[in-house]
Amino acid sequence: MKGNSAQGEAGAFLKSLGFPSIRLHGSRDHFDFTHENRRILVIGPMGSGKTEFSAGVWRDAKVALRKSGKIAESTTKEGADRRKVFFVRSQLDAGRFPDYPEDALAYRGGYERCGQGIARIRDSFDLEQVIADNPEYGTWVIDEASFYDERLAYVTAREAERRGLIFVYPTLVLNFRREIFNSTARLLLETSTDVTTLTAYCEHSDCLTDSLYTYRYYTVDDRECPALYFDPLIVIGGDRDKKDPREPDYCTRCDHHHWLPGKEYTYFTLKPLGESAARGNAEPLERELHLLKSDPRKSALYTSLKEAHMDRDDPQPVCMNALSVPCLAEKALLYLFVEQNLVSLSQLRLLTDRLKLDREYLSGRLRDNGREGRLD
Numbered sequence: 001m002k003g004n005s006a007q008g009e010a011g012a013f014l015k016s017l018g019f020p021s022i023r024l025h026g027s028r029d030h031f032d033f034t035h036e037n038r039r040i041l042v043i044g045p046m047g048s049g050k051t052e053f054s055a056g057v058w059r060d061a062k063v064a065l066r067k068s069g070k071i072a073e074s075t076t077k078e079g080a081d082r083r084k085v086f087f088v089r090s091q092l093d094a095g096r097f098p099d100y101p102e103d104a105l106a107y108r109g110g111y112e113r114c115g116q117g118i119a120r121i122r123d124s125f126d127l128e129q130v131i132a133d134n135p136e137y138g139t140w141v142i143d144e145a146s147f148y149d150e151r152l153a154y155v156t157a158r159e160a161e162r163r164g165l166i167f168v169y170p171t172l173v174l175n176f177r178r179e180i181f182n183s184t185a186r187l188l189l190e191t192s193t194d195v196t197t198l199t200a201y202c203e204h205s206d207c208l209t210d211s212l213y214t215y216r217y218y219t220v221d222d223r224e225c226p227a228l229y230f231d232p233l234i235v236i237g238g239d240r241d242k243k244d245p246r247e248p249d250y251c252t253r254c255d256h257h258h259w260l261p262g263k264e265y266t267y268f269t270l271k272p273l274g275e276s277a278a279r280g281n282a283e284p285l286e287r288e289l290h291l292l293k294s295d296p297r298k299s300a301l302y303t304s305l306k307e308a309h310m311d312r313d314d315p316q317p318v319c320m321n322a323l324s325v326p327c328l329a330e331k332a333l334l335y336l337f338v339e340q341n342l343v344s345l346s347q348l349r350l351l352t353d354r355l356k357l358d359r360e361y362l363s364g365r366l367r368d369n370g371r372e373g374r375l376d
Contacts, residue, residue: 031060033075033082033139036164039156041188043173044198045214045252050170053198054087054141055105057168058112061085061139075138077164082138084117088127089143091120105141124152131159138165145169146185147234153187176216176227176250177260202254215253218325220245225321228262228301228328230270230335232365246326246361261319265304270332274342282347285336289355293329301328327361334362338369345374 042050064071064083075082087105103118104111117137119130127148131140145152146169156167169188175181180189189195202211216227216235227248235248273285291299302323309319333351336343343351352362352375359375366374 030063031057033061033064033166036077036082036138036166037160038166038194039160039188039192040166040168040194040196041173041192042168042170042196042198045174045200045212046172046250047203047252048198048200050198051105051143053196054143054168054170055110055112057139057141058085058087058105058114077138079135080138080163080165081136082164082166084137085139085141086130086134086137087114087118087141087143088130089118089120090147091122121148123149124155127152128155131165138163139168140165141168141170143170145171145188146173146181147171148184150184150187152184153191157191172214174213175233176214176231177229177263178213178258182233200252202257203251204253204257207254207257209254209256211252211254211258213253213255213258215251215258216248217251217259218245218248219243220321220324223321223324224318225325226259226261226319228322228325228331229260229266230262231331232334232369233339234368235365236368245324259316259319261305261309261322262301264308265301266335269300269304270335271340271342274336274340277336277347278342278344282343282351285343286351286354289329289332289351289357292332293355293357296323296328327358329355330357330361330365333357334365334369338366338371349375 042053044050061083064075067083072081072083101111101113103114103116105114105118117134121127121130127142131137140156142148142152142156156165159165160167169192171185171188172181173185173189180186197212199210199212201207202209203215216231218225218227225245231248269288273288276282277285288300292301296302305320305322309316333343333348337345337348351357352359363372363375366372
């Protein structure tokens with residue numbers, strides 16, 4: 001409402017000067033520290049400026065804190081001044097900006113120094129403790145909030161209602177599959193009071209369309225290889241440009257250029273193989289994993305991709321590049337174990353040994369997805 005009101009006033013002013021009726025597009029408003037008990041979800045694809053939005057809140061706070069004590073009365077409740085901003089980032093993300101100071105609120109275009117107003121946490125229990133240890137802070141920015149456990153949504157809602165705190169969640173809500181990221185993202189959508197949507201240009205070289213989607217791909221021999229649908233859901237630190245074909249790159253893509261091969265295969269073939277393994281017959285799964293590792297062009301995955309992306313009026317050969325990415329068998333097995341719970345721990349270990357799968361890759365992705373030490 002604040003933005004609409006400001007645009008209405010600006011329109012009336014321009015009209016009074018003799019300008020014709022035109023559409024006004026508002027820029028980012030200064031952050032409102034006077035209204036308590038807000039949970040603000042800031043969503044958009046990678047590269048859309050979610051963390052930079054947070055830096056803007058931080059800069060606005062520095063201006064607001066220079067105001068008089070009368071302003072403090074309107075921004076403070078039970079000792080928590082909402083002009084005092086605390087920035088929270090995940091411990092898992094510690095290596096994302098290695099060249100910046102330890103207290104930096106860092107984003108792609110720069111950083112802000114937060115001093116004592118920054119901390120790294122593992123989960124919602126750590127967040128509770130940080131809030132308890134810093135009762136004077138009234139605005140809390142939780143970067144990539146969807147990466148934490150579901151309980152975080154209720155912890156922040158409770159703190160907001162009890163003490164009037166403001167929480168800002170700059171986070172992905174959709175994953176690279178264009179699905180709700182996880183149950184935490186769904187709960188944040190349900191419990192937030194405000195939503196700010198950010199977009200970015202589609203990063204395909206032939207496109208200038210606005211985009212909401214995060215696209216995951218790999219680079220193999222300088223070729224773009226779209227991530228398969230069953231690629232591991234979480235890959236920590238995966239937003240830096242890489243040339244390692246085992247590590248993903250990300251960019252923003254529109255609907256037309258967001259390729260996601262392997263979805264049909266996942267539900268028609270891979271998941272049924274996992275269900276068979278769950279009933280005690282893992283031989284068909286082992287055969288398919290063996291082909292994915294040794295000769296993907298003989299696998300059911302190749303047949304599925306060819307039918308879905310080549311045997312059509314508008315072929316999509318880029319989707320066939322997905323077969324060139326390493327660790328296809330490892331990714332298929334991880335999907336069945338981590339996300340579908342169809343493969344048991346003993347089967348995971350047995351298949352890893354029998355097929356001589358990449359233990360380093362498996363251990364890293366298990367760790368990223370909260371299953372650390374499972375192969376030991």
